[in-house]
Amino acid sequence: MLRLLTFCSLLGLFLGTPVHAAEPIPVVASFSIVGDIVSHIGGNRVNVDTLVGPEEDAHVFDPAPRDAARIAAAKLVVINGLGFEGWMDRLIKASGGAPKLTIASEGILSHQSTIDGHERIDPHAWQDVGNVRTYARNIADALIAIDPEGGGLYRANLSSYDDELAGLDQEIRAAISAIPTERRKIVTTHDAFGYFALAYGIEMVAPQSISTEAEASAKDVARIIRQVKSEKIPAVFLENVSDPRLAERIAAESGARIGGKLYSDALSKENAPAGTYIAMIKANIRELTKALMP
Numbered sequence: 001m002l003r004l005l006t007f008c009s010l011l012g013l014f015l016g017t018p019v020h021a022a023e024p025i026p027v028v029a030s031f032s033i034v035g036d037i038v039s040h041i042g043g044n045r046v047n048v049d050t051l052v053g054p055e056e057d058a059h060v061f062d063p064a065p066r067d068a069a070r071i072a073a074a075k076l077v078v079i080n081g082l083g084f085e086g087w088m089d090r091l092i093k094a095s096g097g098a099p100k101l102t103i104a105s106e107g108i109l110s111h112q113s114t115i116d117g118h119e120r121i122d123p124h125a126w127q128d129v130g131n132v133r134t135y136a137r138n139i140a141d142a143l144i145a146i147d148p149e150g151g152g153l154y155r156a157n158l159s160s161y162d163d164e165l166a167g168l169d170q171e172i173r174a175a176i177s178a179i180p181t182e183r184r185k186i187v188t189t190h191d192a193f194g195y196f197a198l199a200y201g202i203e204m205v206a207p208q209s210i211s212t213e214a215e216a217s218a219k220d221v222a223r224i225i226r227q228v229k230s231e232k233i234p235a236v237f238l239e240n241v242s243d244p245r246l247a248e249r250i251a252a253e254s255g256a257r258i259g260g261k262l263y264s265d266a267l268s269k270e271n272a273p274a275g276t277y278i279a280m281i282k283a284n285i286r287e288l289t290k291a292l293m294p
């Protein structure tokens, strides 16, 4: 009898009380852009903790012991992948936890960039909005896998977010096509816009490689200055995660103008123009259009 009762009360507990009701699911995102996508898909069923926050540079992130504790508390960890978070494996090991790890860029067509004669995979895939539609699907799949009860919400959020992303992609294409072809080229500090260049047909030149870790050499800077002059590149852009002095020097010595600031590897703070991924891309389009339209 006692056993039956226990069974019944357990069953009642099981059917009557949804497990998620009390606590949102703890998810760690490696950096601000992935964190924003997770928030859009997860809504209030998830609690997103972002390791490398707004205006911070994930290339040179140095995890602290408290970051291992944040990983240990997570049920799911979402990273960009493509070698962007070189510090993550060590951090997960240090945490002692075994969270499910999702690589948001899984399945995208990656491309390479040459650094000092070596081919390396370019991690900045989020600069092509088409890729972020894949990120969002991967993140939705991961959330459904750990929280099947939330499947309806995650699918609905994915569907409306995907519509917004498709519209954003069209918006970029329309903006770029309005710029005269010979003016569709810019200089940025580090080579973060390879995917943008490829997807939307704009030429990007950078003195610093696909990581901000190594400084640009004097030779690279001199080469860029010559290239800006010979190709009449209209504008040199600053980036939110890079030191502005390099871009300023190239502009001063080449006669190109400073075109404003592009958001490359991080969102801005919430109350600034690039607080979400979609706002970030829109801010970049505004800056490009302003600088490149004759």
Ligand SMILES: [Zn+2]
Residues within 6 Å of the ligand: 059, 124, 190, 191, 192, 210, 211, 212, 264, 265
């Ligand atoms: Zn970068």
